Amino acid sequence: MDGINSTYQKWKSLQSHWEDEDFLKSLTSLMRLRYRRLDEKVGMIFRSEFGKLKDKPLLLDMGCGRAEFAAFMRNQWKDDPEQQRDAWNYLGLEPSAEQLGKREVPTMGLGFIQAMAEQVPLPDMAAHGVLLKEVIDHCYDPVSVFREVKRVLKPGGVLVVTVTNDKSYFKKLLPWVNRANKSKQTDHLFFFGPEDLRKLAEATQFDRVWVETYNYLKLPRLLESALGLLGPVISRWALNLTDAAGKILLPGLGGGIILKAYKKQ
């Protein structure tokens, strides 16, 4: 267990800046909309997958942070008490006590635990779905994390991963900006392109691996702020339009990657 212990200590030493509120304050409205669209995409996938099940599904949100996804889903269900009662058995796992202390919902489903993604305190085949939202590039050993996900998933269970695309067109256009940003992002231990993520899932024996990129609209900060001022409707329209065009013109080069894969039956 020493390996895991030291992983926690190493993780803690590098990720403590997450307590920094300045990052959250620095987000423009367009960036916030991007994060929201991410929750929408993930929510749609799990709704579709879990809609096929007879059992109440257990969703493990690994690296749930401040429980943004739980808060998003709760908000989706707030006008429908029946759906809320019958909703998923959500379990949020997060190594940072500080992040959990600032969580956006006090409780949801089974609740929250402080634990490591490399050592999930769940038995084999417990979960119907696992979410790794903007997490895998912060982990010391992504292969171990994927293997741990496979262990806790039921056969046929679904894994959804989202991560920043290191091979986006914007990073290809401005490689020096990307290099400068990377040197500042000490918490990002790995950088993934769509094929890297696909290979990781395939190497860990996941089945029916599907990968897509999105968030093609990326502008200098000043222009992003200006577009954000035009309001959420226009911003969303612009993001959707550029995503649709980007998928055709620049396949695989969007700013974010989303992966869906299944544990073999």
Add this chain to the structure above:
Amino acid sequence: MNNELLNILICPACGSALREKDNVIECTACKNRYPIENGIPVLLVDRAEKAKR
């Protein structure tokens, strides 16, 4: 602590069942004791109070 949650969790050190005892979570096999902080189980081996051998 939520019983439904406790029933599904296992010890991160040895994989055995857990129980709540004296406001901490204790492994039924290796006897590691994990704290509950602000209502949240802290299931980190680093933070466990190890059983005396």
